[in-house]
Amino acid sequence: MKNSILELAVIRNDEWGRKVIDRIQHVFDLVAVDAKYHNLCMKKFYSPPSSGKKRGYRPATNVDEAMEAIYFYLEENSEECQFSLDDLMNQIEGGYRPDIRTVKSRLLQKYGDDILIVKTAQKSAVVCFRNTGYKLITDKFYANKSSDEQKERLRIV
Numbered sequence: 001m002k003n004s005i006l007e008l009a010v011i012r013n014d015e016w017g018r019k020v021i022d023r024i025q026h027v028f029d030l031v032a033v034d035a036k037y038h039n040l041c042m043k044k045f046y047s048p049p050s051s052g053k054k055r056g057y058r059p060a061t062n063v064d065e066a067m068e069a070i071y072f073y074l075e076e077n078s079e080e081c082q083f084s085l086d087d088l089m090n091q092i093e094g095g096y097r098p099d100i101r102t103v104k105s106r107l108l109q110k111y112g113d114d115i116l117i118v119k120t121a122q123k124s125a126v127v128c129f130r131n132t133g134y135k136l137i138t139d140k141f142y143a144n145k146s147s148d149e150q151k152e153r154l155r156i157v
Contacts, residue, residue, distance in 0.1 A: 070107070073088065082127065116128045
């Protein structure tokens with residue numbers, strides 16, 4: 001028993017393994033000195049040390065890269081009033097596709113009250129910028145501005 005624990009401690013090659021080696025290397029009979037681990041501690045000792053990497057989560061850079069592609073598309077096509085969420089998802093290159101909920105959350109986080117995401121029963125979600133209509137109307141209004149003051153007054157009325 002002692003030899004197998006010492007071998008495992010050497011294989012572990014970590015702080016805990018070195019402490020175990022220091023404690024038991026000079027003991028002849030572990031049972032005689034009443035040496036024992038708690039069950040949970042023994043299981044942890046026999047399992048391989050963690051690599052330090054978190055498991056179960058995709059790296060955030062994948063989500064960030066995907067969202068950058070969507071942001072770029074939205075800003076390049078800002079004259080359009082609405083976009084389907086499926087079209088936005090198709091702008092992402094590569095094999096990674098973030099979850100729809102993540103995309104919605106990130107869009108709301110970036111654009112705040114300037115964006116509206118609407119889901120209907122028959123169609124996929126639609127993304128609209130709230131200020132696009134206002135911008136189109138005001139741009140049209142100011143583009144048609146007359147240099148003649150009298151004509152401009154009549155146009156406004």
